[in-house]
Amino acid sequence: MAPDLSLIQTFLVIAESGSFTHAAEVLNCSRSHLSKQLTKLEQVLGVSLIMRTTRAQRLTEQGQLVYQECRQAMNIIDAACAQAMDITNSPKGQIKINSVGGFIGEEIVAPLVSDFVKRYPDIEVELDFSSQRVDLLLDQFDFVFRMGSLPDSNLIARKLLTLSNETMAAPAYLQQRGTPSHPKELKQHYCITGSIDHWHYQHISDPKLHAEVAISGGFKCKNGRAMIASAIAGNGIVRLPTLYCPDELANQTLVPVFSDWKVADTPVYLVYHQDPHRALRFNMFAQYVVEEFQRYSEENYRKK
Known part of the structure; x- marks a missing residue:
């Protein structure tokens, strides 16, 4: 049976103090308690560690060996703890991030991460744009940028x-194929799809009125830019965040299809683990992201 670590720590203090009296002062306990602790350790190991009399003490041969090995081991433990505390309390270390791609990932997240690394050169960031929905714990990510509704979980999600x-759609497409007045009419149209092939709508005047339609078309892609280009080329009707194509809407290269029906808004979240002892770099990054997205939202709002 391995001895309790506290017994080894007590033995090290006794050996280094030179006397039970001094060791008792260091550990703020009685000499009799120390004697019982040492005796217990010796019983577990089956060896004598310290020869002691009322006036002196010395390490036995086995005691010298145990002391040297345990002191070295404790030094390693102390160094590891100090390093962990240093990394926790200093802006350095690694951050692993997964993010949606497209406009959000390339135009907002990537520059934001680049600026963060420039500001804190001792922090190493790995940014992943893989499109599959990742598990923070299993896939060992520290942060994930996600779009859409989130399931209930123990994770922290900051909007x-x-x-x-x-x-x-492009005006030319609507002139050729006609403009649908109801979402159900999308079944008779070519639609440009991403990862969702069922589109949900809510009536603007009557919020209780909903419509869902299964759409199809000749072009499917998860890249917003490619979907916009295909729509401009007249390949069909597309559904995307307006943030992706403000210029195309402004110059009417693309025009809204419905006036009475709207699509639900899409929230964007920063998701990460709950941890009361999070390293400083993680707290700094989370705060930086929230502040930068707030600034971006305000600037974007002023442009409207």
């Missing part, structure tokens, strides 16, 4: 942005 969505 960063709300994206307004619009159903759009």
Whole structure:
């Protein structure tokens, strides 16, 4: 049976103090308690560690060996704890992030991360744009940028942005194929799809009125830019956040399809683990992200 670590720590203090009296002062306990602790350790190991009389003490041969090995081990433990505390309390170390790609990932998250690394050069950031929905714990990510509704979990989710969505098409396409007046009519149209092939709508005047339609088309892609380009080329109707194409809407390269029906907004979240002892770099990054997205939202709002 391995001895309790506290017994070893007591033995090290006794050996280094030179006397039970001094060791008792260091540990703020009685000499009899120390004697019982040492005796217990010796019983567990089956060896004598310290020869002691009323006036003196010395380490036995086995005691010298145990002392040297345990002192070295404790030094390693102390160094590891100090290093962990230093990393926890200093802006350095690694951050692993997964993010949605497209406009959010490339135009907002990537520059934000780049600026963060420039500000804190001792922090190493790994940014992943893989499209599959990751598990923070299993996939060993520290942060995830996610769009859409989130399931209940023990994770912390901080809302960063709300994206307004619009159903759009090129004027030439609508002139050729006609403009649908109801979402159900999308079944007779070519639609440009991403990862969602069922579109949900709510009536603007009567919020209780909903419509859901299964859509299809000749082009499917999870990249917003590619979907916009395909819509401009007249390949069909597309549904995307207006943040992705403000210029196309402003110059009417793309125009809204519906006036009475709207698509629900899409929230963007920063998701991360709950940890009361989070390292400083994680807290700094989370706060930095929230502040930068707030600034971005305000600037974007002023442009409208």
